[in-house]
Amino acid sequence: xxxxxxxxxxxxxxxxxxxxxxxxxxxxxxxxxxxxxxxxxxxxxxxxxxxxxxxxxxxxxxxxxxxxxxxxxxxxxxxxxxxxxxxxxxxxxxxxxxx
Amino acid sequence: xxxxxxxxxxxxxxxxxxxxxxxxxxxxxxxxxxxxxxxxxxxxxxxxxxxxxxxxxxxxxxxxxxxxxxxxxxxxxxxxxxxxxxxxxxxxxxxxxxxxxxxxxxxxxxxxxxxxxxxxxxxxxxxxxxxxxxxxxxxxxxxxxxxxxxxxxxxxxxxxxxxxxxxxxxxxxxxxxxxxxx
Numbered sequence: 001x002x003x004x005x006x007x008x009x010x011x012x013x014x015x016x017x018x019x020x021x022x023x024x025x026x027x028x029x030x031x032x033x034x035x036x037x038x039x040x041x042x043x044x045x046x047x048x049x050x051x052x053x054x055x056x057x058x059x060x061x062x063x064x065x066x067x068x069x070x071x072x073x074x075x076x077x078x079x080x081x082x083x084x085x086x087x088x089x090x091x092x093x094x095x096x097x098x099x
Numbered sequence: 100x101x102x103x104x105x106x107x108x109x110x111x112x113x114x115x116x117x118x119x120x121x122x123x124x125x126x127x128x129x130x131x132x133x134x135x136x137x138x139x140x141x142x143x144x145x146x147x148x149x150x151x152x153x154x155x156x157x158x159x160x161x162x163x164x165x166x167x168x169x170x171x172x173x174x175x176x177x178x179x180x181x182x183x184x185x186x187x188x189x190x191x192x193x194x195x196x197x198x199x200x201x202x203x204x205x206x207x208x209x210x211x212x213x214x215x216x217x218x219x220x221x222x223x224x225x226x227x228x229x230x231x232x233x234x235x236x237x238x239x240x241x242x243x244x245x246x247x248x249x250x251x252x253x254x255x256x257x258x259x260x261x262x263x264x265x266x267x268x269x270x271x272x273x274x275x276x277x278x279x280x281x
Contacts, residue, residue: 018189025196033246034205037192037234044229045189048182065137079225086236086246096246099204 004056011053018046031097032089040082047074123166128157167218170270177268181226188231195248206250207236210243210258213273214266223265230261 025038051071055064131153139145195203214220224235224243232252237244247254266273 018193021193021196025192028196028201029203031205033234033236034203034248037232037246037248038196040228040234041185041188041192041231042196045186045193048186060140062137062140065133069134069137075229076225079228082228083224083235086234090237090244096205096207098206 008053008056011049011056015046015049015053018042018049022046032094033086033096036082036086040078044075044078047071119166119168120161123169124157124161126169127160128153131156131160164218168270170267173264173267173270177264180264181229184231185229188229191231192248203248204250206247208233208245208247208254210245210262211241212243213259213262215271215274216240219265219269219271222268223262226261226265227258230257233258 019042022038022042025042026035029035029038048071051067055067058064058067132149135145135149135153139149195201212220214223220238220243224238227233227235227243227245231254232248233254234246234248235243236246245254245258263273
């Protein structure tokens with residue numbers, strides 16, 4: 001393995017940890033709003049790290065661009081859908097969980 | 100139908116508007132061309148299809164999403180800010196999710212808009228959802244409603260900063276509270 005392979009591996013593992021944390025958050029957080037926090041933010045960072053790790057292994061700049069495009073589209077979709085779910089939950093009168 | 104609040108209407112002369120349309124049309128054409136190049140792995144003969152596609156995508160985008168100003172220095176300042184803060188957001192929520200005592204105390208926060216309606220507000224709402232501890236949970240004419248994961252956090256001081264960076268990105272001046280009134 002060359003140094004960039006180690007860096008790739010580290011980024012991919014870190015990305016997977018964020019996905020795991022996001023899923024743990026989805027299961028442990030008490031209501032729809034807090035769960036959305038876990039999904040949007042942790043998955044965004046997790047995918048960002050995966051994309052960075054894979055980009056290091058890419059054979060051409062076009063592939064790097066494609067990976068980046070995927071990440072941007074997921075960011076856009078994730079943030080928009082989280083917003084829509086939160087709006088719908090408030091419309092239905094779902095109360096916030098309070099400590 | 101577009102309703103424009105008088106407070107936010109910018110004064111353009113006709114020639115300004117033509118220049119803005121040309122500039123943003125050209126910028127979008129370059130972006131679409133780049134996207135085509137990425138999707139086709141730079142295959143040269145694909146441009147027979149690609150050139151008309153890029154052209155019609157540019158036309159469609161200018162018609163559907165009227166050009167807005169956009170500042171290059173704003174972009175250069177926004178990207179590292181966003182990357183760093185969204186990394187912080189991920190670390191923060193991961194830490195809370197994995198912490199045995201689940202340290203969260205959620206609440207709702209209402210942020211009065213200082214950005215003009217339209218794309219800048221949509222952009223701000225989406226950005227807020229990806230930054231630490233905040234999730235946009237509704238927009239109306241006056242407020243951005245934000246669900247915060249930890250009410251004791253410093254989100255209240257962070258929001259004006261995010262808003263300023265978004266304004267910078269679109270080359271806008273923020274409306275001050277005095278002008279906003281009511």
